[in-house]
Amino acid sequence: MVGVLIKARSVMSYGARIKFSAHQEAETMTSTTPKAYLVGGGIGSLAAAAFLIRDGGMPGANISILDAGPAMGGALDGAGDAERGYAMRGGRMLTTDNYECTWALFKSIPSLTRTG
Amino acid sequence: MSIVLAHQPHFANQPADVQVFWGYGLFPDRIGNFVPKAMADCTGAELLAELCGHLRFDPDTVATANCIPCRMPYITSQFMPRAPGDRPPPVPPDTKNFAFISQFVEIPQDTVFTVEFSVRAAQMAVYQLLGITKPIPPVTAHDKSLHTQFDALVKALK
Incomplete structure (x- = not known):
C-alpha cells in the first residue's frame, strides 16, 4: 500500500500539481513497504505523519515531508527576539477545549515540558 | 483593526x-x-x-513598542464562497493512494481557518487510506447548544 498525501493549499495556490510515482514493489507481493509523501510542512502534514506513525504503525523513516522552506510548521511559525520584535503567520488560539482531534493528538505527543 | x-x-x-x-x-x-x-x-x-x-x-x-508590518494576501482565501464539489473531501471517491489535507478540503460541520481543521483532515485521510477503524472524535455541535441558541434568540429579539 502506498500512502500519498497531497496538501491542497500548495496545489491550488501555485497551480503546479506535483506528481508522484507510486512506490514500485519488488518481486514479491508480501514485501510491500508503505511510504507516505507529504507536500508542505505545516501542521496538516505534521499531524498526518503523527497519525501514520501512532495509529498506522508506519515507521517514521518511510514518511517524507516536503517543504520549500527550511523550517517545519507552516503558518504555525514564529520567531524573533525582544530587541527586533517577533513575527508569526498564524496565531495559536489553542485555548479552546473544542479542538477535539488536535488535543487528542497533542496529548499523545511528548513536549519539552510534558512527557505526553 | x-x-x-x-x-x-x-x-x-x-x-x-x-x-x-x-x-x-x-x-x-x-x-x-x-x-x-x-x-x-x-x-x-x-x-x-x-x-x-x-x-x-x-x-x-x-512608545517602546516595536510593530512589524506583515502582509498576508491569501489569508482570507479559505473563506471564499464555494459550492459543493469545489473542494474535495480529504480522500476523493475511489481514491486509494492519495489524499488532500489541510484547509482546502470539505469536512462536514467543521470550520476552516483553524488548526483543528488541518488536524482533522489529516486524521480522516490517514485513517481512510490505511483502513484504520479507530473512531475520530466528532465535531461538537456548538450551534445546537442551549447557550448558543439562547444567545441567538436574544440577538434576534434585539
Missing part, C-alpha cells in the same frame, strides 16, 4: 518584561481613520498610531 492579546509569554525566549500581541486589518487599501494613509503603506509605528486612535490610548502607551 482587530487585535489578539494571547497568554504571555508567547515565545519561549520572551523576557518577563516584554509583552507581545498581534492584530490585523481586513482592508489594507483603505485610508486610516487616524493616519491618513492606506494600511498597506504604513510603517509599524503608523499602524500603532492608528490602533491607539481607535482604542483612545495615549500614544505614549506604545
Whole structure:
C-alpha cells in the first residue's frame, strides 16, 4: 500500500500539481513497504505523519515531508527576539477545549515540558 | 483593526518584561481613520498610531513598542464562497493512494481557518487510506447548544 498525501493549499495556490510515482514493489507481493509523501510542512502534514506513525504503525523513516522552506510548521511559525520584535503567520488560539482531534493528538505527543 | 492579546509569554525566549500581541486589518487599501494613509503603506509605528486612535490610548502607551508590518494576501482565501464539489473531501471517491489535507478540503460541520481543521483532515485521510477503524472524535455541535441558541434568540429579539 502506498500512502500519498497531497496538501491542497500548495496545489491550488501555485497551480503546479506535483506528481508522484507510486512506490514500485519488488518481486514479491508480501514485501510491500508503505511510504507516505507529504507536500508542505505545516501542521496538516505534521499531524498526518503523527497519525501514520501512532495509529498506522508506519515507521517514521518511510514518511517524507516536503517543504520549500527550511523550517517545519507552516503558518504555525514564529520567531524573533525582544530587541527586533517577533513575527508569526498564524496565531495559536489553542485555548479552546473544542479542538477535539488536535488535543487528542497533542496529548499523545511528548513536549519539552510534558512527557505526553 | 482587530487585535489578539494571547497568554504571555508567547515565545519561549520572551523576557518577563516584554509583552507581545498581534492584530490585523481586513482592508489594507483603505485610508486610516487616524493616519491618513492606506494600511498597506504604513510603517509599524503608523499602524500603532492608528490602533491607539481607535482604542483612545495615549500614544505614549506604545512608545517602546516595536510593530512589524506583515502582509498576508491569501489569508482570507479559505473563506471564499464555494459550492459543493469545489473542494474535495480529504480522500476523493475511489481514491486509494492519495489524499488532500489541510484547509482546502470539505469536512462536514467543521470550520476552516483553524488548526483543528488541518488536524482533522489529516486524521480522516490517514485513517481512510490505511483502513484504520479507530473512531475520530466528532465535531461538537456548538450551534445546537442551549447557550448558543439562547444567545441567538436574544440577538434576534434585539
